[in-house]
Amino acid sequence: DPAILFDLGGKFDKSFNESAYNGAERWAAETGGTYAEVEIQSDAQREQAIRRFAESGANPIVMAGFSWATPLAEVAADYPDTKFTIIDMVVDAPNVRSVVFNEHEGSYLVGMMAAMASETGTVSFVGGMDIPLIRKFACGYAQGAMAANPDVTVISNMTGTTPAAWNDPVKGSELTLAQISQGSDVVFAAAGGTGVGVLQTAADSDILSIGVDANQNYLHSGEVLTSMMKRVDNAVYEAMSQGEMLETGFNVMGVANEGVGYALDEHNAELVSDEMKAAVDAAAAEMAAGTLVVHDYSSDETCPALDF
Amino acid sequence: MDLATLLQMLDATLRLATPLLLACLAGLYSERAGIFDIGLEGKMLAAAFLSAAIASVTGNVWLGLLAGIGASMALSLIHGLASITFRGNQLISGVAINFLAAGLTVVVAQSWFRQGGRTPQLSGDARFDSITLPFAETLRDVPVLGTIYYELISGHTILVYVALLLVPVTWWVLYRTRFGLRLRAVGENPAAVDTAGVSVVGLRFAAVAICGVLCGIAGAYLATALQAGFTKDMSAGRGYIALAALIFAKWRPWYALFSCLLFGFLQAMALRSDVVADVIGFALNGQLLDVLPFILVVVLTGFVGKATGPKAGGQAYVKER
Amino acid sequence: MDALPKWADVILIPVISILLAAVLSALVILAIGENPWDALKLMVDGALGSTYGWGYTIYYATNFIFTGLAVAIASQAKLFNIGGEGQALLGGLGVAVVCLYIPWPHWTLALLGAAAAAALFGAAWAAIPAFLQAKRGSHIVITTIMFNFIAAALLNYFLIGALKAPGMEPATAKFAETTHLPSFQDMFNFGETTFFRGAPANVTFFVALAACVFVWALVWRTRLGYEIRSFGESESAAKYAGINPTKIIMVTMLISGALAGMMAINNVQGEAERLVLNAAEGAGFIGIAVALMGRNHPFGVLLAALLFGFLYQGGAELALWTSIPRELIIVIQALVILFTGALDNMVRMPLARLFLAMRRA
């Protein structure tokens, strides 16, 4: 049986881990199979969890989150017959499949939509904990917004510097309100549990919000402009489906292969104008074709569109 | 900085200060009676969870509020048992209560709602609405004062006004009533209260119970007024900040208001990097901005100097060993 | 006025308290629809059933010994150091700097250097709250709480800035091979049978044991320890005896911070072999419970740290193999703290009465 290891946020974080969880559930529902899972509570348990699953015969073992990279790199060689999938980070080993997402590309697309939907010419971003991954989101978002409207103002805030920043919806709310008072009328939240507060406040204040990772459009139907989808669920689903025959190697999920994108459904259909859709889809096509390159913050830790 | 920005920051200050103020006043009653309470955080969290849970199940925010108060009171009772009846270490009891709330809220939430330690989103009557004060709309266009009235003073949930009202009420109770006299006395010298024929245990339990009620309101405010539901650890250290505010306020109600507003303002300021940059002339690094309130608290406590609490604070009243 | 014999005080009461906590935990487990007995078996088996389990239990215990000792020694001077978490984080920063920038020829030297750096950084982080307490009367509880937040931000600043390794993770690069500490697996490898395979327990455990002995000797055998205890028992008497309160507050907090900081050689140098965000993972707060349970005595701290190590590892196994949420472990910890720490007298009072009656009879 396959196994899945969630990151510290827990599998119900309404975004990243939950997306992974959904992928696993979808696989289970479709195949009727069962899988093992664990939510760790401490960094030291990572290696332990991988080993325990490997020794119990689970195969493949999927792990969601970049923090698994270091322990996996140590452990992978000890279990040559077990296949591993790591999401959000690259581990170079013969039995590991590494899946990384071009979050900056997806963020770019929703950034464009934000700028086009904005009436004030100011859009904003609320990040969770200040880490490079989140800066990557913010940077892509700002680039997209500026592409759609060169005069746009992009405000970016991080919730905090400790893991508590992922679970502080109150502060998320206040950041959103502060951004609103600076003129923002579209806010993109990439902040885990904190994002719940961001989306709530945006809805309460009648501005638009943008969800992250999973499709969060339904949370406030008609008030969430779109969600930046990071198809972790697909990555998990695929890994589990391939089973022990898992294809290893490096796997980039970008706009081109629909690994990232924006969500369009009945909840936001009215918010996304045809013009908006056309522009975004065109940009997506250019990215797929390689003619549009979005700067990746994590490549050199700088951002042309935003200061941190 | 223009008036609108200032008003927005003050508005945020008020919202952020409200849970601090409620928790701070809660701590004030408890500590004035000689019972230290670092469990404010846990009580707030437990109240936030149960208020949201019950509001979500019943669709009635008032029932939610009651339930939140109940949860907080239950923890208060444990604290009372530990520190009054069994004369245990009040700090340990507080630490345990914080752990207990942090764990139990998620375990129970998961077992009830299966949403990963969250309650369902609240909407409609399951949430506190903001109220518009009389004439706010009409006065809205009166320059400055009308704007301040409309933007800053009107338009909060009822709990904000309750919290503000509790400041004079607390002052009055403490300094103008029999109960207040006894409460203050039992925190200074429980033996004096005892030999005057008043029950030390009764008074202290009363104080701890009031503390429970106020923490309950604070928690309910977080989950059902500011937010629309419970997320784990959503109190995010506010109980500790309230405690710091209490010491900073030297255990006095009006000072508590000012220190909570100050702490609220510091937090509101950290949200507005643009304003800070404007005022000081250069942009602060994000991490520095994030901890600025904490640094200022340390600096300010350094300036305020020795804050000595109620004399019998933290000690169990032991007559015979 | 000792109504209780010493053995009852140090053994019987904690055991009964832990049993009470266990019973309540069992009820919670029942309430969420799981089987407490199975859960207990899983925990015991997972934490103590193999050298592997022990390896984890001891690893966590090592962390808790350091933070527990830190709280315990501060408590001897009646100072409540809630800042262990921040001090441990700063200790990690010290370890990282030393391990990254100094080419150590051998792990023994690296251990010495890292321990010194961890102690130094941890002590430095305790120094400011200590100074404010001693000189300005600022409440050490407030300042140490604030310093925990500030430490987290400082670490964040370095880990996404100057110290960050290339890539996504807010973490330093792996430390050089020569700084890697021997793990129990390396030390107890006897050819065909390998004990502690894959477990993170490492040589730091012996440093922790040494720290216990050090604290014991310091507190109960040296003049400084005598002065610390005197100051803690009675500040007015200490003044009379010519003991300088400022000096005692500063020195005690520096030692306390150094001990908390030294936790980093276990988790940062020993286990992770690099510095990650939130490296202390709450061990600073567990240290409070450990010290309280251990009655602020190093030997008690050792036992309590092992208990909490067991809870941590057993709880991890529980989360690994059942659908019990990991937060349940926090509940169990809370109950252990509550019963052994705060509700101690609930057990002690009736027991004292019982012993008195027995003695009379």
Added chain:
Amino acid sequence: MTDIAPAIELKGISKSFGPVKANKDISIRVMPGTIHGIIGENGAGKSTLMSILYGFYKADAGEVFIGGEKKNITDSQAAIAAGIGMVFQHFKLVENFTVLENIVLGAEDSGLLKPSLARARRELKSLADEYELNVDPDAVIQDVGVGMQQRVEILKALYRKADILILDEPTGVLTPAEADHLFRILENLRREGKTIILITHKLREIMDITDTVSVMRRGEMTATVKTSETNPPHLAELMVGRKVLLRVDKAPAQIGRKILEVKDLNVTDAKGVHRLKGISFDVHAGEILGIAGVAGNGQSELLEVLGGYEKATGSIMMNGEAIDLTGAKSDGQSRRKRGIAHVPEDRQREGLIMDFHAWENTGFGYHHDEKYQKNALFMDNAALKRDTEEKMARFDVRPPDPNLAAKSFSGGNQQKIVLAREIERNPDLLLIGQPTRGVDIGAIEFIHQQIVALRDQGKAILLVSVELEEILSLSDRIAVMFDGKIMGERMPQNTDEKELGLLMAGMTGGHS
């Protein structure tokens, strides 16, 4: 006996604190309108018995009758309702409350304070007039002297309509004048028909004012006698169980060289209050300089400065060498090295660490001494224990067990432990504050002998005491302090309590 019911009758009261039996089957009758004295050694159980009567402690067994009626006194509220008031050995006042608030506390009329305070203010005035109990109703307790605090305690009882008043060691902290004032008040109260129980260690007070007296020893009531039918030596013997010397025997002083010279000493405390105002005096080898004065007039600060833990300005020469007073170069440790030993006024707060073993307390303040070190790192606990055993034997500390915690010794024995530690250093100068406060007669006798013996070895002794009798009988020279100043010096043979009492009250020009 007439057929008037006794105001108070206790039958078969027993009380244990854990393993300690504080009261064993005690019975006592007190007739209305009398003053009944209770004496006994430290720890005899006097305070415990009275606290039971006042409902502060619950008795394990026994019955209480008030005015002939059986009362079930479960708490202080019940005692107050039965007309009992008590002034505790340690006052039970809220320090940062006003006099009025303290009086009202627990006896308020209604939920609101204002009417209660107003009524209390009126009643206070009439009580004050009736019994000469003057207080300032708006003064804050921590700012007023102990004399007024005690009057507040008495008023508290009277305000609650007490007919029975218990006073536990009320004169320990008063000047002779204040004590006389108190006794006048008690006379007034007796005249009004109130019943008074007075606990004291001072036989003279018993003889002066009581009608009957009970003696307690080790938790038992050993005798109750009419005061007119007994005398001090007899009472002392009843208390201690052997004959006690009530006077100090000492030879004339052999005054030697100047050991301590204090010039123009000034101290201002943290609150900015000027505590010592230009104090100057000398102490010579072989003499005891007694410092008399009401508590709180700067004696404590003087001892603290000389002991090295309070800063001051001015000069102190010890054996002809100047001592640094800024606190920079000199602290308690270096004072000890210079041959100054110090028995502090408050043994439980300063002299001892109550939770430490006796042997740990033996090294307290001298823990840097060579002889207590095993090597450069460690202290020599075995040496400390041996040392403690010797000292305990020499000073007759009971029980002589170095492993007992200091708190498990009675007051007198605690004091002996401190004395043993300080005197055995063979110091050039001994500072000693309130050597016999709260100590019973048997131990007082021993302590006084030790002090005189030290003087006779040619040591200088500075004795601070609020007990005039003690000052007069021990000192070779007496200085009186008032308000941070020395009001004057007298020789004991040329003065008396009355003159000293006037000086202590700040009035110069008595009849010397």
